Amino acid sequence: MQYLPNILFVIALVAGIGYFIKNIRKVIRNIRLGKDIDRSDNKGERFKNMAMIALGQSKMVRRPIAGILHVVVYLGFIIINLEVLEIIIDGIFGTHRIFAFMGGFYDFLITSFEILALLVLVSVVIFWIRRNVINIRRFKTLKGWPKNDGNIILYFEVVLMTLFLTMNAADLQLQELGADHYIKAGSYPVSQFIAPLFNGMSEGSLILIERGAWWLHILGILVFLNYLYFSKHLHILLAFPNTYYGDLKPQGEFDNLEAVTKEVQLMMDPSADPFAAPAEDESEGEPEKFGASDVMDLNWAQLLNAYTCTECGRCTSECPANQTGKILSPRKIMMDTRDRLKEVGDNIDKNGSFVDDGKQLLNDYITPEELWACTSCNACVEACPVSISPLSIIMDMRRYLVMEQSAAPSDLNNMMSNIENNGAPWPFNQMDRLNWSNE
Amino acid sequence: MSETIKVPTMAEYMAEGKRPEVLFWVGCAGSFDDRAKKITKAFVKLLHNANVDFAVLGTEESCTGDPAKRAGNEFLFQMQAVTNIEVMNAYEIKKVVTACPHCFNTLKNEYPSLGGDYEVMHHTQFLKSLLDEGKLKVEGGKFKGKRITFHDPCYLGRANNVYEAPRDLLKKLEVELIEMKRCKRNGLCCGAGGAQMFKEPEPGNKDINVERTEDALETKPDIIAAGCPFCNTMMTDGVKSKEKEDSIEVMDVAELIANAQDL
Numbered sequence: 001m002q003y004l005p006n007i008l009f010v011i012a013l014v015a016g017i018g019y020f021i022k023n024i025r026k027v028i029r030n031i032r033l034g035k036d037i038d039r040s041d042n043k044g045e046r047f048k049n050m051a052m053i054a055l056g057q058s059k060m061v062r063r064p065i066a067g068i069l070h071v072v073v074y075l076g077f078i079i080i081n082l083e084v085l086e087i088i089i090d091g092i093f094g095t096h097r098i099f100a101f102m103g104g105f106y107d108f109l110i111t112s113f114e115i116l117a118l119l120v121l122v123s124v125v126i127f128w129i130r131r132n133v134i135n136i137r138r139f140k141t142l143k144g145w146p147k148n149d150g151n152i153i154l155y156f157e158v159v160l161m162t163l164f165l166t167m168n169a170a171d172l173q174l175q176e177l178g179a180d181h182y183i184k185a186g187s188y189p190v191s192q193f194i195a196p197l198f199n200g201m202s203e204g205s206l207i208l209i210e211r212g213a214w215w216l217h218i219l220g221i222l223v224f225l226n227y228l229y230f231s232k233h234l235h236i237l238l239a240f241p242n243t244y245y246g247d248l249k250p251q252g253e254f255d256n257l258e259a260v261t262k263e264v265q266l267m268m269d270p271s272a273d274p275f276a277a278p279a280e281d282e283s284e285g286e287p288e289k290f291g292a293s294d295v296m297d298l299n300w301a302q303l304l305n306a307y308t309c310t311e312c313g314r315c316t317s318e319c320p321a322n323q324t325g326k327i328l329s330p331r332k333i334m335m336d337t338r339d340r341l342k343e344v345g346d347n348i349d350k351n352g353s354f355v356d357d358g359k360q361l362l363n364d365y366i367t368p369e370e371l372w373a374c375t376s377c378n379a380c381v382e383a384c385p386v387s388i389s390p391l392s393i394i395m396d397m398r399r400y401l402v403m404e405q406s407a408a409p410s411d412l413n414n415m416m417s418n419i420e421n422n423g424a425p426w427p428f429n430q431m432d433r434l435n436w437s438n439e
Numbered sequence: 440m441s442e443t444i445k446v447p448t449m450a451e452y453m454a455e456g457k458r459p460e461v462l463f464w465v466g467c468a469g470s471f472d473d474r475a476k477k478i479t480k481a482f483v484k485l486l487h488n489a490n491v492d493f494a495v496l497g498t499e500e501s502c503t504g505d506p507a508k509r510a511g512n513e514f515l516f517q518m519q520a521v522t523n524i525e526v527m528n529a530y531e532i533k534k535v536v537t538a539c540p541h542c543f544n545t546l547k548n549e550y551p552s553l554g555g556d557y558e559v560m561h562h563t564q565f566l567k568s569l570l571d572e573g574k575l576k577v578e579g580g581k582f583k584g585k586r587i588t589f590h591d592p593c594y595l596g597r598a599n600n601v602y603e604a605p606r607d608l609l610k611k612l613e614v615e616l617i618e619m620k621r622c623k624r625n626g627l628c629c630g631a632g633g634a635q636m637f638k639e640p641e642p643g644n645k646d647i648n649v650e651r652t653e654d655a656l657e658t659k660p661d662i663i664a665a666g667c668p669f670c671n672t673m674m675t676d677g678v679k680s681k682e683k684e685d686s687i688e689v690m691d692v693a694e695l696i697a698n699a700q701d702l
Contacts, residue, residue, distance in 0.1 A: 252598025253548035325644030376633030377593040398511030411638035423501030424467040
């Protein structure tokens, strides 16, 4: 029975990490439902972007208040995870504060963990106030699950940090009592102020508090890890690949559809035989679909974008259409894409492969009115702290509307037929193009 | 206003067996829109003034396809692109300058993979290079000390990271350059991009150009400077909707430079 805690710990650890990996594999499978796109070029620039934007948070701090608070929580998350390493080793081997042999450096580590834990607590409380009390439009417009999701994440962090500090406070008391097993180690600048709450408690009660906080803290971390998959919070992992695989082209450059290039070349080639039988090696598969009406028509980088989005709403708050009351919201484009992708993934889990459910991203999630309100100004792309492009999804869906459904607004159809007929978006004769020079 | 200015065409150059240094891509707005034609003329005057060896395609020019592409009609865009590229490659064009950021972006970024590889410059970049080479003189003249704010066109600014060339030119005019609260990479769209110029806006509570004009009016400008014929239209309409057209002018950077010298 002596090893029961060790065994329970290993079971919890394996179950927690195992379930997380199972779900992450689903995320990867779902992202791979997207079309192929080559993002294997310019590795140096890609690493630099990842280092600056994800690791260095360079775009977060463009909004200083949210940005600096986020950096605190982010640093806290990364650095306090060093402590989790110690917890895991202690848990498996039944040791206590295995890193204590580091002496002065250990004191320094614990000191920085404690200070960061306090700063994280303060930041998270401010985040909660910003989300729930202060009238910030990009948060106020979140309703239902997305709103609750944001708050649940903050509650998780409060609970985890509180447990961490409680554990340390009880440990400090036990160290001072000279309890067995609780060697003198670490320096506790924050929890020393919690420790007096435990004054006069017996060694047994203190051990109960210390162990209880220790267990709840690590179990809480495992639960939080598994919560990621069900929430918007995957960005803590996916921000890294997403900034790495981000679009490196100038923002104004939209991709030239290759399938269209082939058709256009055929049309412009005077020697092409329109009635020719397809070449031997050409499979007579379904003709390629132009643009996107569902998530499978998007490329994997766009689907990775959707899973990475943490719904901060900076894109929507910068969007000129949204600011002037149109229903377009770039954040909603990303949330819809992810919701539909999850739905398709669940469909595959249930049926083995995707079975038509009579739904698609277009109309069932995103309406043409939203798509047509976009000015393609790239404000959303510029605003995103993790290199997401809502604009590329909007453009691919417009392409479907126009090229597959001929469903452009009639004004735009007029503009396009003018270009076709007289080479200008207005009905002017091409032969009059130079008239300005003698008017 | 009726004045004929000499504008050589590529066909004329070809007939003489010559090739100009640079092609001036006029664009549809610059060719047909009454307001934008004035910008075209101002720019041509500056080119002549700086003795630039240039030509236009004239009747051989056709829409770059930008509005079709942004509307989602990739077919029409590529048809336009391939046709234009054939014409430009036949003239062995190496360098293109245009006063329209939409043409600029499309020619610079979207034509190369279709076979049209040129050095493409926005007219503010080109004028800046003339200034640096000493070929063009830019001085205050009648705009000296005027309060001017510059509206960044999305397809010049965010889309291609050109923020300084138009500002450098304005500073040379010795004007008081005042930035709007949203400028450069945070600049707000005028509302015309993405083919919006050619359609009614979706239902909302305000027009985007009015929102942007309010940004500009906050700076209490004498002149709103623009670098795009579509932005120019949108801002002009915005100023009219605020009934400020008697006190605030919307002018292209090229017009400001040309007018300062009374060209």
